[in-house]
Amino acid sequence: MSQGSNFVDYVKICCRSGHGGSGSAHLHRDKHTAMGGPDGGDGGRGGHVIVKGNAQLWTLLHLKFRKHVIAGDGESGGSSQKSGKTGRDEILEVPLGTIAKNSETGETLFEITQDGETRILTEAGRGGLGNWHFKTSTFQTPRFAQPGEDGKEEWNVLELKLLADVGLVGFPNAGKSTLLSVVSAAKPEIADYAFTTLVPNLGIVAYRNGRSFVMADIPGIIEGASQGKGLGFRFLRHIERNSVLLFMVPADTNRTIKEEYNILLKELQEYNPELIHKPRVLAITKSDMLDDELLQEMKKEVPQDVPSIFISSVAQKGINELKDLLWTEINKEQ
Numbered sequence: 001m002s003q004g005s006n007f008v009d010y011v012k013i014c015c016r017s018g019h020g021g022s023g024s025a026h027l028h029r030d031k032h033t034a035m036g037g038p039d040g041g042d043g044g045r046g047g048h049v050i051v052k053g054n055a056q057l058w059t060l061l062h063l064k065f066r067k068h069v070i071a072g073d074g075e076s077g078g079s080s081q082k083s084g085k086t087g088r089d090e091i092l093e094v095p096l097g098t099i100a101k102n103s104e105t106g107e108t109l110f111e112i113t114q115d116g117e118t119r120i121l122t123e124a125g126r127g128g129l130g131n132w133h134f135k136t137s138t139f140q141t142p143r144f145a146q147p148g149e150d151g152k153e154e155w156n157v158l159e160l161k162l163l164a165d166v167g168l169v170g171f172p173n174a175g176k177s178t179l180l181s182v183v184s185a186a187k188p189e190i191a192d193y194a195f196t197t198l199v200p201n202l203g204i205v206a207y208r209n210g211r212s213f214v215m216a217d218i219p220g221i222i223e224g225a226s227q228g229k230g231l232g233f234r235f236l237r238h239i240e241r242n243s244v245l246l247f248m249v250p251a252d253t254n255r256t257i258k259e260e261y262n263i264l265l266k267e268l269q270e271y272n273p274e275l276i277h278k279p280r281v282l283a284i285t286k287s288d289m290l291d292d293e294l295l296q297e298m299k300k301e302v303p304q305d306v307p308s309i310f311i312s313s314v315a316q317k318g319i320n321e322l323k324d325l326l327w328t329e330i331n332k333e334q
């Protein structure tokens, strides 16, 4: 995260849910009744730690500094069967696509996919029952009630997989970050060395008539990324959800376009065969480096089984056509 990234995809939070309030052991008493029956109310449940989906959020950044989250305790029950107040819930709002895990066991608890969806992350203690519950025909005056249940304290992890419409797939230096910086307001780091991008960047791409889509710049994958080499492996998981994959091959590759495209495909397939079924577009980047003759040559050797386009982020060539191609593919899928 040292690159000033606006993207946080992992937070670990200590969550404490509230204790349940204790039930009341009150016996009814008024002017006319000296020794009434049991009327102690139930204790209120403690507060849960709750996770709630919010479609307006894109990162977990706002939770980065919340190391401890403490929900309120439930209150004790009162006389006249009055229930104790419920403890205050703590609600953590998260972007869609957030996965909750127990940090100790690594077990996945749930995933938030809908706006407004709520799930309990750390369950609160139940309130204790008041004494009137324990009254029977042979036992008229229970002078005891149930204590409230304890809350829980546990470490949980929230993890976000990018929910982007387009994921950029290419070797380091293919020009992925440059493209993102040209089509969106995102300002990823760009440099002429490999692995400039160490964390994924998100950008919102403005399209015609006020419409937009989300593009994710994913750190470069290299040959063997699916075997765990290079950084790509750690981040490949972010593209599992991207609905369209934009393959990027630089015009100055020392392989042929087809070769490089096929290597990228193979990497993805080895990592997760399902990725192969996602719609794809191929962009040949840095086309400003080609003279007309070379461009015509190379156009003949592009793979025919994928929509493709020559672009130059630097010279702003082919960018609108690329957006058209992507838009068509994004909307085909739905």
Ligand SMILES: Nc1nc2c(ncn2[C@@H]2O[C@H](COP(=O)(O)OP(=O)(O)OP(=O)(O)O)[C@@H](O)[C@H]2O)c(=O)[nH]1
Residues within 6 Å of the ligand: 170, 171, 172, 173, 174, 175, 176, 177, 178, 179, 189, 190, 191, 192, 193, 194, 195, 196, 197, 198, 219, 220, 221, 285, 286, 287, 288, 289, 311, 312, 313, 314, 315
């Ligand atoms: N001539 C030319 N150079 C480009 C173009 N796009 C990117 N570059 C250059 O290519 C180099 C790599 O660009 P990046 O955008 O950082 O590449 P990347 O794919 O994000 O690389 P990693 O983050 O390392 O995976 C930089 O020096 C860019 O200036 C282009 O359209 N034309």
Ligand SMILES: [Mg+2]
Residues within 6 Å of the ligand: 176, 177, 178, 188, 189, 190, 196, 197, 217, 219
């Ligand atoms: Mg980059």
